[in-house]
Amino acid sequence: MGETIIKIQNLIRSYQMGSTTLNALNNVTLDFTTGEFTGLIGPSGSGKTTLLNIIGSLDLPTSGSAEVLGRKIETLSPKQAAVLRNFEIGFIFQTFNLLPVYTIYENIEFPLLLQPQLKTPQRREMVRQALEWVGLADRAGSMPKQLSGGQCQRVAIARAIVKKPRLVLADEPTANLDAQNSANIMEIMLKLNRELNTTFIFSTHDEKVIKHLRRKIKLADGQVVSDESI
């Protein structure tokens, strides 16, 4: 087992809906270690996205704590949170979320542009390598709208991985893909997990994803109902 990189304790995230309070996450306690390939599994509304967002420092706990890569999310300033995301965390979304006016190359380069220490030749090399990982080296100059869904998601993976983050958070990455493309991107992510020892946390209810997971955390109504590793 690797070192613990995420420590979640008694985490509650609630939303005020008029007079009632909805607990999207209700007292969640979890640890994650380096190199995991783990899924948060549960039906729609069970709190998967909410948990990923808090781990990704896009959202804050209502109570409890979430320590990610040595930083307590609830204490970070917006600027510190941005730095954490920029250097350490890659995001993959269900809807790909490519930036429409940028080319594939520029989409992948974008997170590197936010890291001032990287010079142009370095960035070029990193983008080239990321394109190779996802098998899209020949599409660097294309626009997102010229690509299929599966290709878009591969670009998104390249964009998440290009800066070699320690953690990748993938929110239902296969929900908009067919079986063939789903299998394809899972393979890519497994390979990256193996070769770079990147920690992957998924949210999913897709069997094609679940069968690859080494750890399955089941969520229901904002609570952890089971946590199995193989």
Add this chain to the structure above:
Amino acid sequence: MPLFKLALRNLLGGGLRTWLNAFILSVSFVIIIGCQGLYKGMARQMEHLAVGSYYGGGQYWQANYDPFDTLTLDDAHGRLPDALQKMSAAGQAVPVLKRQATLYAQNRVLNITLNGIKQEQTIIDIPTARLRDTGHAIPAIIGDAMAKSAGLQQGDTAVLRWRNAHGTFDANEIYIAAIMNTQVGVIDQGQVWIALDVMQKITVLPDEATLVITAQGSAPPRGADAGNWVFRNQDFLLTDERNMMTSEYIEGGIMYAVFLFLAMLGIFDTQILAIYHRIKEMGTMLALGITKNDLIWIFTLEGALHSLLAAGLAFIYGTPLLIWFDRIGFSMADMDQFGLALGDTIYPVFTPGIIIGTAILIFALTAFVSYLPCRRIAKLNPTDALRGKIA
């Protein structure tokens, strides 16, 4: 991080809408520069004409003379100090004697200012050679505006009534020896010009004058040399014309303010739309680690860059347009109602100041209008943005 490149990419990604906004803004550029150049040209021409036909290189005023109070004309006369006398004799200056008088013309009674000016002068453009005495009525010159309001034509006669230095009324017939085609109001409206020697004789003010117009470029004597006559330089004399120009200028400004307003509205609207439509994009960028400040910068810059595109467009089609405009000038034939001293055609003057000033104005306004809608990015919640929801 190259915010500029990102913003430019986003802007150009906007396609037709971007170019439409940029085009409208470029029209403002061209209109503002065109108008400013025209006003500048008008102002120059007007000053040029006013100087050439009345102000010369500046004037010496007898101590009592006040052009805004015709009643002072009774006392505003005196003998020329030696220095001015010398200048006048050398053809470096021309004295003018002014008195109030009444003109009876075509059943009209008009209060006028009678001006006596040396017939042989060449210092100002009034055709004083036409004042040569032909033996009967007093020859007089009037401007075309005066001719119109008095209903007089060349060769017509009218009766002039005045008070001489002793306060005694006297009258005589004058005939219109020439009508000046002039746009300089101060020598035209309410003004009648006759020969100085005749004027001095009929008013019993020998050798006296009210003011002395110096030749352009002459070196007027200073201080004690001019006795108690006060030197008024061109800047002083042109104050009225310049003030009038400024108010004209402000009126014209309203025209292009409207255009500018439309252009700004277009950009403001585009910015608001961009922020609503691209909320998910912003959420994604935040997830990728951009700060909200940088995001505000990118979107503000993106809007502000419209002005750069507009400047480019304006340069492309505006330059030939303005050069052409500069060549053919602008016909002012029907703009007499301004009462400005203008020739028939105005040639605009485009100074670097006008162009740079306009560019700065437009850049600043566009940046401001682009920034306004971006302020709400600061309140954006990244998770809501990722869901495509504006909080």
